[in-house]
Amino acid sequence: MLDYKITEEEFRSFQNFIYDHAGIKLSDQKTLLVNSRLASRLRHYSLDSFSQYFDLVMESPPQGERQVVTDLLTTNETYFFREPKHFAHLEKEVLPKWRGGRPFRVWSAASSTGEEAYSIAMLLDDMLGSMPWEIVGSDISSRVLKKAQQGLYQQTRIDGIPREYMSRYCLKGTGDYAGSLLIDKKLRQNVTFTTYNLKKPERKMGPFHIIFLRNVLIYFDAETTKQIINNLVRELHNDGLLFIGHSESIKGVHRDLEAVIPTVYRKTPGGKRK
Ligand SMILES: C[S@@+](CC[C@H](N)C(=O)[O-])C[C@H]1O[C@@H](n2cnc3c(N)ncnc32)[C@H](O)[C@@H]1O
Structure with missing residues (x-):
């Protein structure tokens, strides 16, 4: 009752x-x-x-x-390597083509407790070797960001992490921390978290090579979605990629976005290339 x-x-x-x-x-x-x-x-x-x-x-x-x-x-459900096709696309199609020089920049734009940002971090560290990269995670909820900053998770919530990444990037807790897992400092140093309201953007964040905007558009109506996508496209480099959740759609929302595979879009200013 x-x-x-x-x-x-x-x-x-x-x-x-x-x-x-x-x-x-x-x-x-x-x-x-x-x-x-x-x-x-x-x-x-x-x-x-x-x-x-x-x-x-x-x-x-x-x-x-x-x-x-x-x-x-807010609803903050998330987990490591959620929607694995996105990580496979990064691994097979995107990261092998990166030539370095400037840092490879990624934004996890509704990061919740950080599992998405750290999943990307594991992949970048593995694939880019000594080439520089950085990830920004942001959310409207400051409560989840505190947890994200700690990088400390319950071992019951880590199913999606590949075995090899578990041993390379995750430290199993002992004593008071038994049952938990800490993301390696080397990754945490390149991942920052900050509050950011997608509906009321107050500062510039980019430009980024990749933006993850997954499983948050489901909460918005068409008008808000359009406004948010317009803003995020401005935060992408030309040819940068926007990833949305598998149950979400932004078909026809922005003329400079071209579908690469379902739920992954490339910024192509001036419209579709021939
Ligand atoms: C379901 S979680 C998705 C987490 C992660 N992207 C994933 O796919 O697993 C949605 C997150 O969006 C955040 N959110 C909702 N409205 C937002 C807004 N206006 N600006 C920024 N974040 C928002 C919520 O706080 C929540 O943490």
């Missing part, structure tokens, strides 16, 4: 807030989810209703409380 029950009107208030702030479209079926995720905040402040909590967040939010709501209303 829920000790707090959100009304339809209260749900709408949070639905509008997260849409305006993050572009996340919470469907009406998400009422229970919002109820259960935010109830702990009502308890924390000894409030009687969600409307009281909403007023607190809007009118005189305690330091960081809007961020807490954002953290609680």
